[in-house]
Amino acid sequence: MNVPLKEIADAIRAASRIAVTAHVRPDGDAVGSLLGLVLSLRSLGKQVTAILEDSVPSNLTFLPGTETVIQPDGSVLDIDLAIALDTATHERIGEGVVKAFSATPKLVNIDHHGTNPGYGDLAHVDTSSPAAGQIVYDLLVVGGFPIDDAVRQNLFVAISTDTGSFQFSSTNARTHRIVAEMLEAGLDTARLATLCYQSFPKRRIDLQRAMLNEMAFRAGDRIASWNLTQKLMRDVRMQPGDTEGLIDTMRSIDSIVACVIFEELENGKVRASSRSKDARVNVSNVCVLFGGGGHPMAAGARLCGPIEEAASRFLSALEDEVRRLD
Amino acid sequence: MNVPLKEIADAIRAASRIAVTAHVRPDGDAVGSLLGLVLSLRSLGKQVTAILEDSVPSNLTFLPGTETVIQPDGSVLDIDLAIALDTATHERIGEGVVKAFSATPKLVNIDHHGTNPGYGDLAHVDTSSPAAGQIVYDLLVVGGFPIDDAVRQNLFVAISTDTGSFQFSSTNARTHRIVAEMLEAGLDTARLATLCYQSFPKRRIDLQRAMLNEMAFRAGDRIASWNLTQKLMRDVRMQPGDTEGLIDTMRSIDSIVACVIFEELENGKVRASSRSKDARVNVSNVCVLFGGGGHPMAAGARLCGPIEEAASRFLSALEDEVRRLD
Structure with missing residues (x-):
């Protein structure tokens, strides 16, 4: 079902409106892989539309090309080729984008999620790749497509953020060799790391302080969780992107094997974002029970509120998963 | 003054007791580069003493070979060759180790600090290298010395910790190529990253919470600082290594260009650990004013107490440095 990148490169070369x-x-991999590919194909002379269902979060607007990303306006795009990146199911490109793509003669699906069923006309799902941005880099190399500094910035951010700055087990030798090539080409990776990891708004400190004061432990300190309420979001004037990486503080405690942030949504639903630190504890399995999914070590789900009850149901299932270690 | 690594490899090959x-x-680079070199030379058949003035901090005792590190007992070592790693001045190996090395016919100095005067009989100071561990890796390659998984673990931790997980501007293409080689050789870098960055004792959360509650801002939110008192250390039962990386939370705020932790020592002195986020703000220059030193982006000094007065003097000088941006 997987086609080689060469075939996708050929399809791109044959198209004019993409x-x-x-x-x-x-997230960083979604926006970075998108803009990396878009900027390269524009340099190649293609007419390229960059479209996202939701706007680029404020913590990623430093990425070159962000200002050219549009959101669906209900119209159907007149294109030769559509490409979905880093998106495990067709629906996850969003309702508006599904409609915008409804007249495309060909849909390409480039992803690294194990749950991706291989939707689309040409699918390349490589679960050995830690980031969609890494696959896009290889696509550009295979196709001989232009790679300039702006393309590198986007693909570096995609790779760096989706590997937790090269810390996750998904990171492979190719990941480091790509970054070595980027550095040799003159990319300022330190500047990008500062923008990704050391440029949080001061209000994020308020969120982090609240988390440290309110987080709860269970299962013998092996599970940590925190409820992020609408009230706190209003109090600190939270913006999209502010919670990025917040869960890492909980994960950094030695006794923790799994952690969750429960986020109260405006519609009364509750979003659970979970992480595992132990390959034997699969948070994706827990999220699937609530209609969600993701990777074994990082997954999410949406539950019905109120938040305390949602947290209780999810934590109970997560505790069952963690107890398998006993 | 700098000799090529080949010459140091030859000196090692010629020695039996090292x-x-x-x-x-x-820190991670000191212990990791030390144990990486020691384990390789032991595999080579050398009789090797691993000696450190202060014991290996608890957060690094997972490194293979830690249990073989000794501390000075006042005796003078009967050796053919002594090697100091990652140490900017001869005195910084510590009084006890200086004495232990007092009868060595040859002292080798391998370092990456710009302030290293090139002491010793054979010095190789490479300021382009982000970590002493990276220089040691190249030394082992140049010398054809054994590199096994235990050696790689130590050198990976040296490199990863001294580059802030590949985020600091000192990180170069060679850094990533070395890690790619390590991954290809089967090194489990994700496990080591978890041990380095996600294995903090729960009491560290208490320190972090205190920091978030007590940190102070000045110079238009461009400087953040925190006073870590003996009282808090006692309250949370702090251990050496617990403060590792704590300053990164302050540095992660977008408006911050420099930050400091002032640590009250048992002898009444105050240790200032400072970081810069802007290449134009040189915290080493500020630390030099108080008899300290380090790198432009990361430096330290010891001041006379009490802590509030020490902080006030240091912050005043740091503010002068930051005001140069105006």
Whole structure:
């Protein structure tokens, strides 16, 4: 079902009007892989639409090309080729983008999620790759497509953020060799790392302080969780992107094997974002029980509120998963 | 003054009894580069003493070979060759180690600090290298010395911790190529990253909470500082190594260009650990004013107490440095 990158490169070369998207609530890999590909194909002379269901979060607007990303306006795009990046299911490109892509003669699906069923006309799902941005880099190399500093900035941020700055087990030798090539080409990776990891708004400290004061432990300190309420979000004037990486503080405690942030949404639903530190504890399995999914070590789900009850149901299932270690 | 690594490899090959040390209050690069070199030379058949003035901090005792590190007992070592790693001045190997090395016919100095005067009989100071561990890796390659998994673990931790997980501007293409080689050789870098960055004792959360509650801002939120008192250390039962990386939370705020932790020592002195986020703000220059030193982006000094007065003097000088941006 997987086609080689060469075939996707050929399809791109044959097209003139291309649209590229990624998943809803885009993260660093979604936006970085999107803009890296879009800027390269524009340099190649293609007419390229960069479209995302949700806007680029404020913590990623430093990425070159961000200002050219549009959101769906209900119209259907007149294109030869559509490309979905980093998106495990077709629906996760978002309702508006699904409609915008409804007349495309060909849909390309480039992803690294194990749960991706291989939707689309040409699918390349490489679960050995730690980031969609890494696959896009290899696509540009295979296709001989232009790679300039702006492309490198986007793909570096995609790779760096999706590997937790090269710390996750998904990181491989190719990941480091790509970054070595980027550094040799003159990319200022330190500047990008500062923008990704050391440029949080001061209000994020308020969130972090609240988390440290309120987080709860269970299962013999092996599970940590925190409820992020609408009230706190209003109090600190939270913006999208502010919670990025916040869960890492909980994960950094030695006794913890799994942790969750429960986020109260405006519609009364509760979003659970979970992480595992132990390959034997699969948080994706827990999230699937609540209609969610993701990777074994990082997964999410949406539950019905109120937040305390949602947290209680989820934590109970997570505790069952963690107890398997006993 | 700098000799090529080949010459140091030859000196090692010619010696039978070798002692290796690093600086007082050893960090990840000190311990990792030390043990990486020591384990390789032991595999080579050398009789090698690993000696450190201060014991290996608890957060690094997972490194293979830690249990073989000794501390000075007042005796003078009977050796052919002594090697100091990651140590900017001869004195910083510590009084006890200086004495232990007093009869060595040859002292080798391998370091990456710009302030290193090139002491010793054979000096190799490479300021382009982000970590002493990276220089040691190249030394082992140049010498054709054994590199096994235990050696790689130590050198990976040296490199990863001294580059802030590949985020600091000192990180170069060679850094990433070395890690790629390590991954290809089967090194589990994710496990080591978890041990380095996600294995803090729960009491560290208490320190972090206190820091978030007590940290102070000045110079238009461009400087953040925190006073870590003996009282808090007692309250949370702090251990050496617990403060590792704590300053990163302050540095992660977008408006901050420099930050400091003032640590009240048992002898009444105050240790200032400072970081810069802007290449134009040189915290080493500020630390030099108080008899300290380090790198432009990370430096330290010891001041006379009490802590509030020490902080006030240091912050005043740091503010002068930061005001140069105006």
